[in-house]
Amino acid sequence: MKRIDPRAVKARRMEGWIASAISVVLIIALLWLTMAYSWPVWIAGWSAAAVLLFIVLELAVLPGLLYRFWRYEITEKNVELNHGVWVRRKTLIPMVRIQHVDSKQGPIQKIYGLSTVTFSTAAGSHRIPALSEQEAENIRKQISDWAGGTNGEL
DSSP states (O other): OEEOOTHHHHHHHHHHHHHHHHHHHHHHHHHHHHHHHTOOHHHHHHHHHHHHHHHHIIIIIHHHHHHHHOEEEEOSSEEEEEEOSSSOEEEEEEGGGOOEEEEEOOHHHHHHTEEEEEEEETTEEEEEEEEEHHHHHHHHHHHHHHHTOSTTOO
């Protein structure tokens, strides 16, 4: 089975920095409210501790784990996805069930040259995140061809 692109770790950390900055701003606002309205100090204290734990997880732990546990394999008959840190999820999607395939790129993925391939079946939507732009395009075309579309019509 193949892994997602190693740049996924850096992209996930960038997302973590953004989420952490927002969390710190919220804690500062909570501290100000605590002082302004004489709220119990333990509320701000426990909230700050929770945010500190969140920041450690977002920046140091989760990016590597998410990369480590994401695997995919694409064959002419199936797409197999294996992922999950605490809850391992194994999904096998028959190629004949795929109705739509697309690739997309958010602003952080764009910075790191990554894309996500999404494909839909009648039962729901699935994705392979953090692929190189070229790999994502190749996979999108391959799934489209094998699922029955031609020239990206799927």
